[in-house]
Amino acid sequence: MLEKLNRGPGEEGTFGCKQRMSNTKNITDLLLDDLQDAERSVCIERALLLTDFNKKNKTQFPSINLKRAHGLKYILEYKQSIVYDNERLVGNFTSKRVGAPFYPEMVGLIMIGDYYNPFTAYKMPLHFSFLDRLKVLFKIFPYWILRNVLVKTFIPKTKNLLSILKSIKNLINYAVVQLNPKHYFLNEIGGIIHLIPDYEGVLNKGIRGFLEDVKSACQTAINDEEKNFLQSLEIVADGIVKMASNFAAEAERIAKTKEISQKRKEELQEIARICRKVPYHPSETFHEALQAILFVHIALAQETLDMSISFGRMDQYLYPLYQNEIKNYAEKKKINYDEAKTIINHDVQELLECFFLKTNEVLPLYNHLVSKAHEGLPSFYAVTIGGMTPDGKNGENELTRIFLGVIKKIPLRQPNYHVRYSKNSKPEFLDDVVAVIKHTGFTPAIINDEAIIPILQKHLQHSNNLSDNEALIEARNFGTIGCVEIGIPGKSYPMADAAFFNLPVCVVEALTKEEYKDICTIENLKNAFEKQVQHHVNKMIRELKLIEHARKDFFPLPLVSLMVNGCVDKATDITSGGARYNWSSIQAIGIADTIDSFAAIEKSLREEISLETIRDSIKNNFKNSEKLHQTLIKAPKFGQDDMRADQYADFILNCYTSALKNSGKNTRGGSYISGGFSSGAHQLFGKRTMALPSGRKNGVRFANGVSPSDNADSSVITTTMNSISRLNPKYYVNGYTFNQKVDPPLMENAKIFAGLIKAFFMQHNKGIQIQFNVINEKILKEARIFPDKYPWLVVRVSGYSAYFKDLSPQMQDEIIQRAAKEL
Numbered sequence: 001m002l003e004k005l006n007r008g009p010g011e012e013g014t015f016g017c018k019q020r021m022s023n024t025k026n027i028t029d030l031l032l033d034d035l036q037d038a039e040r041s042v043c044i045e046r047a048l049l050l051t052d053f054n055k056k057n058k059t060q061f062p063s064i065n066l067k068r069a070h071g072l073k074y075i076l077e078y079k080q081s082i083v084y085d086n087e088r089l090v091g092n093f094t095s096k097r098v099g100a101p102f103y104p105e106m107v108g109l110i111m112i113g114d115y116y117n118p119f120t121a122y123k124m125p126l127h128f129s130f131l132d133r134l135k136v137l138f139k140i141f142p143y144w145i146l147r148n149v150l151v152k153t154f155i156p157k158t159k160n161l162l163s164i165l166k167s168i169k170n171l172i173n174y175a176v177v178q179l180n181p182k183h184y185f186l187n188e189i190g191g192i193i194h195l196i197p198d199y200e201g202v203l204n205k206g207i208r209g210f211l212e213d214v215k216s217a218c219q220t221a222i223n224d225e226e227k228n229f230l231q232s233l234e235i236v237a238d239g240i241v242k243m244a245s246n247f248a249a250e251a252e253r254i255a256k257t258k259e260i261s262q263k264r265k266e267e268l269q270e271i272a273r274i275c276r277k278v279p280y281h282p283s284e285t286f287h288e289a290l291q292a293i294l295f296v297h298i299a300l301a302q303e304t305l306d307m308s309i310s311f312g313r314m315d316q317y318l319y320p321l322y323q324n325e326i327k328n329y330a331e332k333k334k335i336n337y338d339e340a341k342t343i344i345n346h347d348v349q350e351l352l353e354c355f356f357l358k359t360n361e362v363l364p365l366y367n368h369l370v371s372k373a374h375e376g377l378p379s380f381y382a383v384t385i386g387g388m389t390p391d392g393k394n395g396e397n398e399l400t401r402i403f404l405g406v407i408k409k410i411p412l413r414q415p416n417y418h419v420r421y422s423k424n425s426k427p428e429f430l431d432d433v434v435a436v437i438k439h440t441g442f443t444p445a446i447i448n449d450e451a452i453i454p455i456l457q458k459h460l461q462h463s464n465n466l467s468d469n470e471a472l473i474e475a476r477n478f479g480t481i482g483c484v485e486i487g488i489p490g491k492s493y494p495m496a497d498a499a500f501f502n503l504p505v506c507v508v509e510a511l512t513k514e515e516y517k518d519i520c521t522i523e524n525l526k527n528a529f530e531k532q533v534q535h536h537v538n539k540m541i542r543e544l545k546l547i548e549h550a551r552k553d554f555f556p557l558p559l560v561s562l563m564v565n566g567c568v569d570k571a572t573d574i575t576s577g578g579a580r581y582n583w584s585s586i587q588a589i590g591i592a593d594t595i596d597s598f599a600a601i602e603k604s605l606r607e608e609i610s611l612e613t614i615r616d617s618i619k620n621n622f623k624n625s626e627k628l629h630q631t632l633i634k635a636p637k638f639g640q641d642d643m644r645a646d647q648y649a650d651f652i653l654n655c656y657t658s659a660l661k662n663s664g665k666n667t668r669g670g671s672y673i674s675g676g677f678s679s680g681a682h683q684l685f686g687k688r689t690m691a692l693p694s695g696r697k698n699g700v701r702f703a704n705g706v707s708p709s710d711n712a713d714s715s716v717i718t719t720t721m722n723s724i725s726r727l728n729p730k731y732y733v734n735g736y737t738f739n740q741k742v743d744p745p746l747m748e749n750a751k752i753f754a755g756l757i758k759a760f761f762m763q764h765n766k767g768i769q770i771q772f773n774v775i776n777e778k779i780l781k782e783a784r785i786f787p788d789k790y791p792w793l794v795v796r797v798s799g800y801s802a803y804f805k806d807l808s809p810q811m812q813d814e815i816i817q818r819a820a821k822e823l
Contacts, residue, residue: 198490376802387420483799639708676736
């Protein structure tokens with residue numbers, strides 16, 4: 001077991017060092033040692049293989065779907081198959097022990113650019129060898145510079161010089177705006193897919209079963225486009241099977257070497273057997289199931305940017321295999337069920353630990369700017385446990401408890417664990433979850449079924465014409481994606497983080513733009529704000545639709561399409577609307593700062609301070625306006641349980657969600673919906689936004705997620721909870737993040753603290769989500785000064801967690817400065 005890093009006498013600790021309680025190390029310890037000792041590197045293997053394939057295959061394919069499918073199959077067939085020492089589950093995302101894959105066909109060339117810039121290269125977090133730099137520069141860059149998604153989005157294939165010049169101008173304008181984002185920041189350009197594949201289907205019917213569905217669909221295909229699409233699914237399926245076969249061969253090769261112990265030889269022979277079987281065939285054991293999921297997950301990461309491909313409700317779809325394993329073992333060994341369960345539980349926990357350690361072998365490749373929007377190198381893999389079953393029963397089971405044990409033992413930066421809680425949960429369940437959070441210091445996050453299910457049900461009814469009962473069944477089965485986003489496992493393509501939108505800047509423009517200079521009442525200001533929100537949402541959606549069209553026309557996703565229900569039935573790629581449920585989610589950044597601004601303006605007007613005075617003051621960053629500045633700071637604030645501030649939430653969020661609705665459907669036929677997590681975008685936008693009427697000064701970060709702003713965050717946790725629970729969940733179909741920093745002693749009584757969370761989930765409009773950093777501020781300050789002393793200290797950033805050392809000084813300061821809560 002990992003040794004805890006003490007925060008103080010008698011306090012729980014964060015896992016911040018690699019010492020062990022014993023000299024005897026189990027498999028998890030050994031694998032963790034390997035990961036923590038490995039150099040984190042840029043991996044160009046995938047990019048080289050894709051470039052090589054495209055150069056070799058210059059002839060025209062009948063369709064882009066077939067070309068993309070053959071390209072992925074080539075990568076899967078020829079990528080290195082590495083079996084590391086002590087592994088029970090095999091499969092490498094990259095050719096590095098811990099590596100970041102490179103996607104030159106998307107925005108990879110921009111992401112990797114800062115590694116060549118002498119002014120930024122030394123700051124970049126990943127090793128990038130000199131030889132690999134040359135290969136990118138002379139082999140990869142020349143091929144993809146005019147073939148990547150940015151070029152395909154903005155520059156049409158035409159010989160008309162004026163059209164080309166106009167398109168180049170549009171591309172330059174887009175690049176300039178997104179390099180210095182002020183109103184919105186588009187994530188979808190990166191090629192993210194943000195969904196939960198049908199991993200349950202992979203286990204129950206195997207790739208073989210998916211291919212049977214494809215074969216049936218081929219019988220009714222009505223044109224070459226549909227036939228080519230369905231053929232592309234068969235090609236990528238063959239690629240996955242080939243990749244698994246390569247790992248079987250590698251395991252067999254190593255098993256034959258003289259240096260291998262008999263025990264390891266038998267393990268490798270079992271690995272080879274499993275790799276010959278899954279994921280093509282259905283899984284019959286827990287080991288087979290995890291190996292099947294891992295292979296498909298790795299293959300998906302080769303097709304497109306691996307960000308936020310999530311695992312769904314693992315304790316639910318793995319539970320039947322877990323039960324069968326116990327039953328079969330008891331019969332085989334002629335022992336009773338309880339004895340068999342004890343043995344199987346140990347093995348299952350070890351396999352899960354091995355599985356989740358695998359998710360820490362991959363990192364994202366970000367440039368300096370994107371690192372600000374997504375601090376700490378997150379890949380955003382999410383796992384959901386607990387919650388209601390589709391028939392409305394309590395989904396907590398014995399396997400859920402094993403997952404909590406895994407979280408407690410190896411609380412690393414990922415995956416991002418979410419526990420679903422409902423009124424049907426066992427009374428002691430939340431107490432146990434709180435105890436795990438206290439132990440780890442940051443994970444898991446807790447999601448409220450009672451808030452999410454009704455709004456998701458209503459969304460599915462309206463957007464997909466489902467009956468009440470059909471929508472309810474689907475909504476009860478939701479899983480979390482990435483930070484906190486919501487999706488239907490194996491059925492939806494929610495594009496759950498298409499963009500970030502800056503709300504506070506719209507307040508600034510409503511006050512300072514020339515066309516609004518004569519405004520003198522708060523009602524007129526609200527109208528101006530609404531107009532600015534709609535204006536910038538329209539611009540953002542226009543650009544998003546350009547990206548959506550480019551991805552559909554040039555970068556379809558045959559493997560993702562195979563893994564999401566609806567695509568085969570419709571014979572339509574997922575980028576063209578093949579999924580059963582389609583929507584796009586755009587996060588509203590700075591809700592607390594926007595609320596605070598309106599509340600401060602109302603207070604000022606009541607005190608006969610004019611909008612003109614406030615306008616002049618924020619333009620000058622409150623220079624020579626200290627008295628007014630203090631008045632604005634002392635105005636009612638969101639997070640202080642004050643209706644004078646909280647009342648503005650509905651108006652602001654209605655403006656935003658109405659603007660999204662008014663912008664029409666996305667190119668897949670789905671709606672645009674709102675979410676409330678910020679990653680690092682609250683810092684990114686805050687840096688670029690002038691002073692606000694709330695009293696916040698120029699360049700200061702916004703509030704994280706839906707948490708209160710720095711000037712407003714109450715030290716009393718119930719006060720903050722009261723304000724957050726007034727946010728109407730109907731405005732957050734994509735979920736939100738509510739961060740709270742807690743001193744460990746506050747969680748000493750898990751039952752009392754769990755009661756606070758239950759109250760938050762049930763009061764007012766019902767809180768949607770809550771997450772914690774449970775750590776002594778002294779530890780954080782010391783880790784900031786001496787990062788080498790705390791290399792593996794993990795903290796909650798936004799809807800995800802990261803190593804404290806990987807965060808920028810600004811984000812480290814934010815986490816340190818977040819108000820520690822008391823009762």
